Amino acid sequence: MAQAHTHGKNEHVQGHGDHSHGHGDHHDHHPTGLMRWVKSTNHKDIGTLYLWFSFIMLLSGGALALIIRAELFQPGIQVVNPEVFNGLTTMHGLIMVFGAIMPAFVGFANWLVPMQIGAPDMAFPRMNNWSFWLLPPAAILLVGSFFVPGGATGSGWTLYPPLYIQNGIAADMTIFAVHILGASSIMGSINIITTILNMRAPGMTLMKMPLFIWTWLITAYLLIAVMPVLAGAVTMLLTDRHFGTNFFNAAGGGDPTMFMHVFWFFGHPEVYIMILPAFGIVSQIVPAFSRKPLFGYSSMVYATASIAILSFIVWGHHMFTVGMPVTAQLFFMLATMLISVPTGVKVFNWVATMWKGELTFETPMLWAVGFIALFTIGGFSGLVCSMTPIDVSIHNTYYVVAHFHYVLFSGALYSIFGGVYFWLPKFTGNMYDEKLGKWHFWLTTISFNITFFPQHFLGLAGMVRRYADYPLQFAEWNMWSSIGAFILGPSQLLFLYIVLKCIKGGQKAAQKQWEGADSLEWTHLPSPAPYHSFETPPVLR
Amino acid sequence: MSAASLDRQNRAMLRKLLTIVVIMAGFGWALVPLYRKICEVTGIAQTRSADSVANSQIDTSRWVTVEFVANNNGSLSWQFEPLKTTLRVHPGELTQVMYRVVNNTGRKVVAQARASYGPVAAAQHFKKVECFCFTSQTFEVAETRQMPVTFMLTPELPRDIDTVTLSYTFFDVTAQAAPPKG
């Protein structure tokens, strides 16, 4: 699908190459058809592959979520049995985290890093190709695990032993998939860091880089720091399962709690891996539509770095009901609360960027404003969760589900949608349908809130998550949540239609489609961007 | 900058970043001994050897209630219980209590006991001089065995802790303990 529809893009390159400094004609040696995509080492091709992969995963993970919501529409067991239900929640989580959100940001990085820093391509094009093509096998392992004896892994995406050890062959498939995904992320990150640090155009100092580049630089460091730890943790699970080791087996002197510690040592930075690039995208969009430079650029950079550093010392807040020593709980609580300061600074900076600007509200800006408003709600619920005594009362309830969907759906995913609308004109050379884009935003935003806002109420009142069935007093809000989900899910097909329509044609996009955009891809490259970005480095003012 | 020198730079960077990856992978595995060490120091982990007990003064000014708890894990559903469920002791005082197993499973069982303490802050002050949890135990069919535990609460036990629980969980390790070769 991706191949058929995006292939047309290159034909436009020559026709619009009027500002391309003659770069447009360097793409004559690459294969065409399917092999172009399999063998491609071009950062834009690979970025496109990542983005389509991510979208397919988003729809798959979304389909699982809709089955979950169908089951939860009413109390009782109607649609799937509890075993399958556990598999659905587990795979929804894993697919969305590793399949949808992370690859989407890598896709943006591939497209934008060379263009925004004035480089011709990524530092290691062949490794770039490998890091993408590792993803489909991992996805097949994850999705395929539904069809093996014993069904999909049903222990939640956190894979806690000993429950995890009880799973069938699917458990091994999941571990293997996580290994592959980890390797892919590490290769992608190495590529991104090297490109950013070594291949910037002369004059592009670190503190002149667009914020998207900064957030990705920091994210990539987080990835290479924690992905190996996750790989270690799941390998220990594997050896516990098959080779009689006792890392997490209390009988042999191990401790299931240790898995939680190792997992969340990865898991919390992972949360920021999924949100920092989102901060970057929003920090590109907001100034562009405010026609005003980003407020507090350097404080944004420092805030991002401090969030990244703090992310390594807060993992214990996922484990407040484990029964850690009270001093440890206190430490993790205070460290967690501290994160709200740099995060708050970011929100204030975005609002200050809009302040006294010259605002217009094209679709990307709607997503960015939606991001700021809804992500902040997720931040508030995060602050509530950070307080240990309250967290004990709401741990593993729908309050937590609501919290992380506000930060990951209306946070990470909103920025991805906003980013796609923002850069589609640059990617394809065509404008998307503005009216439909706005429909997509409003449909998503309204149904998102119908779906997830009531989950705060459910969680506070004590509805436990990962439940296939629930007491009657939770029926009404669950019904609303399911209704919202059934609008939210199909609304994303509208997005597919808009993107396909934009790729096929439409009003031609200008080089600098957005008046206030000031990064290199808008100021120095035509729309659509040529196959190779900057063969000779751009001259910076 | 020439293409060749950029290539060299990139490769140098690749090596550096791979080093970070390797270090972090090592760190991931190093978390295991690190965690065990922390648990040992805080007393959360059961050590498989006897604690050495310094000759300490018995603090007769305070009483601590010690509760004894026995648990079975998984399919191991034999009779396992402390002979006394609670006892009042002074910190610094060596005390012996007995646990009893009745192997009514109808088969020979190799089992390993694991100690745990509550509250978690008391763990590092709970010293065991003698315990059946130090090694795995073999129980013949229908065997009844009484097993002693000799312990002491250190006088440094925080003053606000007046009730401490010593818990043992027996795990069936017959499968792992099967004759190593042939």
Added chain:
Amino acid sequence: MEQKKLVAALMAGAAGLSATVASAGYDVLNLPLGATANARNNYDLHMFVLWICFGIFVVVFGAMFYSILKHRKSVGHKAEHFHENTTVEIVWTVIPFIIIGVMAVKATGGLLAIRDTSNPDMTIKITAHQWQWKYDYLQDGISFYSKMSTPRDQIEANAPKGEHYVVEVDKEVVVPVNKKIRLLVTSNDVIHGWYVPDLAVNQYGIPGFIKDTYINVEKPGVYRGQCSQICGKEHAYMPIVVRAVSDDEYKAWVEETKAAQS
């Protein structure tokens, strides 16, 4: 024009929603006021934080929406070009520090309170099993399993669901009121969570380890909870029912149960 219509539609929607919310079934909104001091503290702490968040929300989004309305190109506003202001940036870094400092003090008090298991009047050991709970009253020598009593027919919708669907058990945990009861939570197989919202207790049971927490129920009554940590296929079907009774009633229950056990 379009915006006015949108606002009107939103207001109508909000009015409709609040009307439905007021009706029965939608009163499930907040932390329970609960039956222990810890639950009450939690409720108050949560409301305190909620109001602070609401205040921040109003200030920040007041500014944002003011900007959205007044600083738009369509009303002819021209962009200014400031992009930093050290004073402002210091102020909005320091103020959050102060706010979370206040919150931290309150939360620390709550944390120390929920972890203070000293001076218990009695101890109950709770052992989680896939998928039921076992309760051992250490001092009174009572021991029993407690399983969900909701019939399969109700789950599969072959029978109408009862009032306490999936939160009813064959044997309730009976406890005396106004007694500090230490709970030792462990597990027989995988990790479970003993969670009763009204008592503000949520404690993992981990195989091989005991973890302690406590309750001190102030009001007689029946308090229902469920397993909070995913534990396999019947995760939703291992409820907890705590019945708090007066001391005399508790003693009578102990005698009765002991007689039945022996």
